[in-house]
Amino acid sequence: MKWNWGTGIVLGMIGFIAFIMFMVITMLTDSDYDHDLVTENYYAKEMAYQDEIDQEKRLESLSKKINGKRTKEGWLIEFPEEINEINSSGTVFLYRPSNQKLDIQFDLKLSGSHLLIPDNKLVDGRWNITIEWTTKDNDYLYKESILY
Template identity: 50%
Template structure:
Protein backbone atom coordinates (compact mmCIF):
# COMPACT_ATOMS: atom_id res chain seq x y z
CA UNK A 1 0.00 0.00 0.00
CA UNK A 2 1.29 3.41 -0.99
CA UNK A 3 1.06 6.46 1.27
CA UNK A 4 0.29 9.72 -0.51
CA UNK A 5 1.31 13.22 0.60
CA UNK A 6 -1.91 13.98 2.44
CA UNK A 7 -1.74 10.80 4.53
CA UNK A 8 1.93 11.41 5.32
CA UNK A 9 1.23 14.93 6.55
CA UNK A 10 -1.68 13.74 8.73
CA UNK A 11 0.48 10.95 10.20
CA UNK A 12 3.29 13.44 10.90
CA UNK A 13 0.87 15.78 12.72
CA UNK A 14 -0.56 12.91 14.76
CA UNK A 15 2.95 11.73 15.68
CA UNK A 16 4.04 15.24 16.71
CA UNK A 17 0.92 15.89 18.78
CA UNK A 18 1.30 12.50 20.48
CA UNK A 19 4.95 13.28 21.26
CA UNK A 20 4.06 16.66 22.85
CA UNK A 21 1.12 15.21 24.84
CA UNK A 22 3.31 12.40 26.17
CA UNK A 23 5.82 14.88 27.64
CA UNK A 24 3.12 17.20 29.01
CA UNK A 25 1.43 14.33 30.83
CA UNK A 26 4.75 12.91 32.01
CA UNK A 27 5.97 16.22 33.46
CA UNK A 28 2.68 17.02 35.18
CA UNK A 29 2.58 13.59 36.84
CA UNK A 30 6.26 13.53 37.85
CA UNK A 31 6.79 14.00 41.60
CA UNK A 32 10.30 15.37 41.06
CA UNK A 33 8.94 18.50 39.36
CA UNK A 34 8.24 21.20 41.92
CA UNK A 35 5.08 23.15 41.12
CA UNK A 36 4.90 25.20 44.35
CA UNK A 37 4.12 28.87 44.40
CA UNK A 38 6.87 31.22 45.54
CA UNK A 39 5.03 31.80 48.82
CA UNK A 40 2.48 29.57 50.49
CA UNK A 41 -0.18 32.31 50.78
CA UNK A 42 0.46 33.95 47.44
CA UNK A 43 -2.90 35.71 47.06
CA UNK A 44 -2.90 36.99 50.64
CA UNK A 45 0.63 38.36 50.14
CA UNK A 46 -0.48 40.04 46.92
CA UNK A 47 -3.11 42.07 48.78
CA UNK A 48 -0.44 43.56 51.07
CA UNK A 49 1.82 44.50 48.17
CA UNK A 50 0.53 48.11 48.04
CA UNK A 51 1.72 48.58 51.63
CA UNK A 52 5.19 47.47 50.52
CA UNK A 53 5.18 49.94 47.64
CA UNK A 54 4.17 52.77 49.99
CA UNK A 55 6.87 51.83 52.54
CA UNK A 56 9.53 51.63 49.82
CA UNK A 57 8.52 55.02 48.43
CA UNK A 58 8.49 56.44 51.96
CA UNK A 59 12.12 55.33 52.46
CA UNK A 60 13.13 56.93 49.17
CA UNK A 61 11.34 60.22 49.89
CA UNK A 62 12.68 60.55 53.45
CA UNK A 63 16.17 59.49 52.26
CA UNK A 64 16.63 56.82 54.91
CA UNK A 65 17.92 54.06 52.66
CA UNK A 66 19.94 51.31 54.29
CA UNK A 67 23.23 49.98 52.98
CA UNK A 68 24.83 46.54 52.94
CA UNK A 69 28.44 45.73 53.65
CA UNK A 70 30.05 42.29 53.40
CA UNK A 71 32.46 41.44 56.23
CA UNK A 72 34.34 38.36 57.47
CA UNK A 73 31.60 37.76 60.05
CA UNK A 74 28.67 38.06 57.64
CA UNK A 75 26.60 40.87 56.17
CA UNK A 76 26.26 44.22 57.92
CA UNK A 77 22.95 45.98 57.40
CA UNK A 78 23.79 49.62 58.15
CA UNK A 79 21.09 52.09 59.19
CA UNK A 80 21.45 55.86 58.76
CA UNK A 81 23.33 57.28 61.75
CA UNK A 82 20.98 60.28 62.09
CA UNK A 83 18.20 57.99 63.43
CA UNK A 84 17.67 57.08 67.07
CA UNK A 85 18.20 53.30 67.08
CA UNK A 86 15.88 52.73 70.08
CA UNK A 87 12.91 53.81 67.95
CA UNK A 88 13.63 51.33 65.12
CA UNK A 89 11.48 48.18 65.17
CA UNK A 90 10.93 45.62 62.43
CA UNK A 91 12.09 42.41 60.78
CA UNK A 92 14.71 41.30 58.30
CA UNK A 93 13.63 38.53 55.90
CA UNK A 94 16.16 36.58 53.89
CA UNK A 95 14.72 34.62 50.99
CA UNK A 96 16.65 31.99 49.05
CA UNK A 97 15.02 31.56 45.61
CA UNK A 98 16.59 28.14 45.03
CA UNK A 99 15.53 26.54 48.34
CA UNK A 100 12.64 27.72 50.50
CA UNK A 101 13.94 25.69 53.47
CA UNK A 102 16.85 28.14 53.82
CA UNK A 103 14.57 31.20 54.23
CA UNK A 104 14.62 32.86 57.63
CA UNK A 105 13.52 36.01 59.46
CA UNK A 106 15.40 38.03 62.06
CA UNK A 107 13.87 40.60 64.41
CA UNK A 108 15.43 44.04 64.40
CA UNK A 109 17.03 44.69 67.77
CA UNK A 110 19.80 47.22 67.42
CA UNK A 111 22.46 48.25 69.91
CA UNK A 112 24.58 49.88 67.21
CA UNK A 113 23.60 51.54 63.93
CA UNK A 114 23.94 48.21 62.12
CA UNK A 115 22.62 44.64 62.26
CA UNK A 116 24.99 41.76 61.55
CA UNK A 117 23.56 38.78 59.70
CA UNK A 118 25.96 36.00 60.75
CA UNK A 119 28.04 34.13 58.21
CA UNK A 120 26.94 30.72 59.54
CA UNK A 121 23.30 31.44 58.55
CA UNK A 122 24.18 32.23 54.93
CA UNK A 123 25.25 29.93 52.11
CA UNK A 124 27.01 31.02 48.96
CA UNK A 125 24.62 32.13 46.24
CA UNK A 126 21.68 34.38 45.57
CA UNK A 127 19.68 35.92 48.44
CA UNK A 128 16.82 38.41 48.47
CA UNK A 129 16.92 40.63 51.55
CA UNK A 130 13.83 42.51 52.67
CA UNK A 131 13.93 44.82 55.70
CA UNK A 132 10.54 46.08 56.85
CA UNK A 133 10.98 48.57 59.67
CA UNK A 134 9.17 51.34 61.48
CA UNK A 135 10.58 54.54 62.89
CA UNK A 136 8.35 56.84 64.94
CA UNK A 137 5.20 55.33 63.46
CA UNK A 138 6.30 55.51 59.83
CA UNK A 139 6.82 52.34 57.79
CA UNK A 140 9.91 51.86 55.62
CA UNK A 141 11.03 49.05 53.34
CA UNK A 142 14.45 48.15 51.96
CA UNK A 143 14.84 45.41 49.33
CA UNK A 144 18.05 44.14 47.81
CA UNK A 145 19.12 41.11 45.77
CA UNK A 146 22.66 39.96 46.50
CA UNK A 147 25.01 37.16 45.60
CA UNK A 148 26.76 36.14 48.80
CA UNK A 149 30.25 34.63 48.93
CA UNK A 150 31.59 33.37 52.26
CA UNK A 151 35.06 34.56 53.10
CA UNK A 152 37.56 31.82 53.82
Protein backbone atom coordinates in the same frame (compact mmCIF):
# COMPACT_ATOMS: atom_id res chain seq x y z
CA MET B 1 3.65 -10.37 12.76
CA LYS B 2 4.84 -8.41 9.79
CA TRP B 3 7.05 -5.34 10.36
CA ASN B 4 6.40 -2.39 8.14
CA TRP B 5 6.66 1.40 8.37
CA GLY B 6 3.31 1.77 10.10
CA THR B 7 4.20 -0.72 12.84
CA GLY B 8 7.58 0.96 13.42
CA ILE B 9 6.02 4.44 13.68
CA VAL B 10 3.35 3.26 16.13
CA LEU B 11 5.91 1.47 18.31
CA GLY B 12 8.19 4.54 18.19
CA MET B 13 5.31 6.80 19.31
CA ILE B 14 4.36 4.41 22.13
CA GLY B 15 8.00 4.34 23.30
CA PHE B 16 8.22 8.14 23.20
CA ILE B 17 4.96 8.56 25.14
CA ALA B 18 6.12 6.01 27.74
CA PHE B 19 9.42 7.90 28.13
CA ILE B 20 7.64 11.26 28.59
CA MET B 21 5.20 9.75 31.13
CA PHE B 22 8.13 8.22 33.05
CA MET B 23 9.88 11.62 33.20
CA VAL B 24 6.71 13.45 34.32
CA ILE B 25 5.97 10.94 37.09
CA THR B 26 9.62 11.00 38.23
CA MET B 27 9.70 14.81 38.41
CA LEU B 28 6.42 15.04 40.31
CA THR B 29 7.18 12.36 42.90
CA ASP B 30 10.93 12.77 43.52
CA SER B 31 11.73 15.11 46.44
CA ASP B 32 14.97 16.22 44.75
CA TYR B 33 12.86 18.18 42.27
CA ASP B 34 10.70 20.22 44.68
CA HIS B 35 9.17 23.33 43.17
CA ASP B 36 8.55 25.97 45.82
CA LEU B 37 6.07 28.78 45.39
CA VAL B 38 7.34 32.30 45.91
CA THR B 39 4.65 32.84 48.52
CA GLU B 40 1.82 30.67 49.79
CA ASN B 41 -0.77 33.45 50.05
CA TYR B 42 -0.10 35.11 46.71
CA TYR B 43 -3.47 36.86 46.26
CA ALA B 44 -3.68 38.17 49.82
CA LYS B 45 -0.16 39.56 49.50
CA GLU B 46 -1.05 41.19 46.18
CA MET B 47 -3.88 43.13 47.80
CA ALA B 48 -1.41 44.73 50.26
CA TYR B 49 1.10 45.63 47.55
CA GLN B 50 0.31 49.38 47.55
CA ASP B 51 1.24 49.52 51.25
CA GLU B 52 4.61 47.99 50.37
CA ILE B 53 5.16 50.61 47.66
CA ASP B 54 4.41 53.40 50.15
CA GLN B 55 6.76 51.90 52.74
CA GLU B 56 9.57 51.67 50.17
CA LYS B 57 9.03 55.29 49.08
CA ARG B 58 9.47 56.43 52.70
CA LEU B 59 13.08 55.24 52.46
CA GLU B 60 13.76 58.29 50.26
CA SER B 61 12.96 60.58 53.21
CA LEU B 62 15.85 59.15 55.27
CA SER B 63 19.08 61.15 55.60
CA LYS B 64 21.13 58.60 53.62
CA LYS B 65 20.64 55.37 51.69
CA ILE B 66 20.79 51.97 53.33
CA ASN B 67 23.93 50.10 52.29
CA GLY B 68 24.76 46.43 52.55
CA LYS B 69 28.14 44.81 52.11
CA ARG B 70 29.87 41.51 52.74
CA THR B 71 32.33 41.36 55.62
CA LYS B 72 34.31 38.56 57.28
CA GLU B 73 31.57 38.21 59.91
CA GLY B 74 28.65 38.09 57.44
CA TRP B 75 26.41 40.59 55.64
CA LEU B 76 26.50 44.05 57.23
CA ILE B 77 23.64 46.49 56.59
CA GLU B 78 24.25 50.13 57.53
CA PHE B 79 21.18 52.23 58.33
CA PRO B 80 21.03 56.04 58.61
CA GLU B 81 21.75 57.56 62.03
CA GLU B 82 18.05 58.17 62.81
CA ILE B 83 17.37 54.41 62.64
CA ASN B 84 18.76 52.75 65.78
CA GLU B 85 18.01 50.03 68.32
CA ILE B 86 16.19 52.44 70.63
CA ASN B 87 13.47 53.66 68.29
CA SER B 88 13.11 50.81 65.77
CA SER B 89 11.45 47.42 65.82
CA GLY B 90 10.64 45.05 63.02
CA THR B 91 11.50 41.81 61.24
CA VAL B 92 14.15 40.56 58.82
CA PHE B 93 13.27 37.95 56.21
CA LEU B 94 15.94 36.17 54.17
CA TYR B 95 14.44 34.42 51.15
CA ARG B 96 16.42 31.84 49.21
CA PRO B 97 14.82 31.50 45.73
CA SER B 98 16.37 28.10 45.06
CA ASN B 99 15.41 26.39 48.33
CA GLN B 100 12.53 27.28 50.65
CA LYS B 101 14.08 25.23 53.46
CA LEU B 102 16.89 27.80 53.79
CA ASP B 103 14.53 30.77 54.34
CA ILE B 104 15.15 32.60 57.63
CA GLN B 105 13.03 35.08 59.57
CA PHE B 106 14.04 36.86 62.78
CA ASP B 107 13.39 40.05 64.75
CA LEU B 108 15.30 43.19 63.83
CA LYS B 109 18.08 43.69 66.38
CA LEU B 110 20.26 46.66 65.52
CA SER B 111 23.64 47.42 67.00
CA GLY B 112 23.72 51.20 66.87
CA SER B 113 22.50 51.77 63.35
CA HIS B 114 23.99 48.53 61.95
CA LEU B 115 22.56 45.07 61.35
CA LEU B 116 24.88 42.09 60.97
CA ILE B 117 23.54 38.87 59.49
CA PRO B 118 26.05 36.23 60.66
CA ASP B 119 28.04 34.25 58.13
CA ASN B 120 26.79 30.93 59.56
CA LYS B 121 23.18 31.77 58.59
CA LEU B 122 23.97 32.45 54.93
CA VAL B 123 24.89 29.88 52.29
CA ASP B 124 26.69 31.03 49.16
CA GLY B 125 24.33 32.06 46.38
CA ARG B 126 21.47 34.47 45.77
CA TRP B 127 19.39 35.85 48.66
CA ASN B 128 16.52 38.31 48.78
CA ILE B 129 16.59 40.37 51.97
CA THR B 130 13.39 42.06 53.16
CA ILE B 131 13.47 44.24 56.27
CA GLU B 132 10.23 45.71 57.65
CA TRP B 133 10.43 48.09 60.59
CA THR B 134 8.64 50.89 62.37
CA THR B 135 10.31 54.08 63.56
CA LYS B 136 8.34 56.95 65.13
CA ASP B 137 5.00 55.66 63.81
CA ASN B 138 6.35 55.36 60.24
CA ASP B 139 6.56 51.97 58.55
CA TYR B 140 9.51 51.25 56.27
CA LEU B 141 10.33 48.42 53.89
CA TYR B 142 13.79 47.66 52.51
CA LYS B 143 14.34 45.01 49.85
CA GLU B 144 17.61 43.93 48.32
CA SER B 145 18.84 41.00 46.25
CA ILE B 146 22.37 39.93 47.06
CA LEU B 147 24.88 37.36 45.88
CA TYR B 148 26.63 36.01 48.93
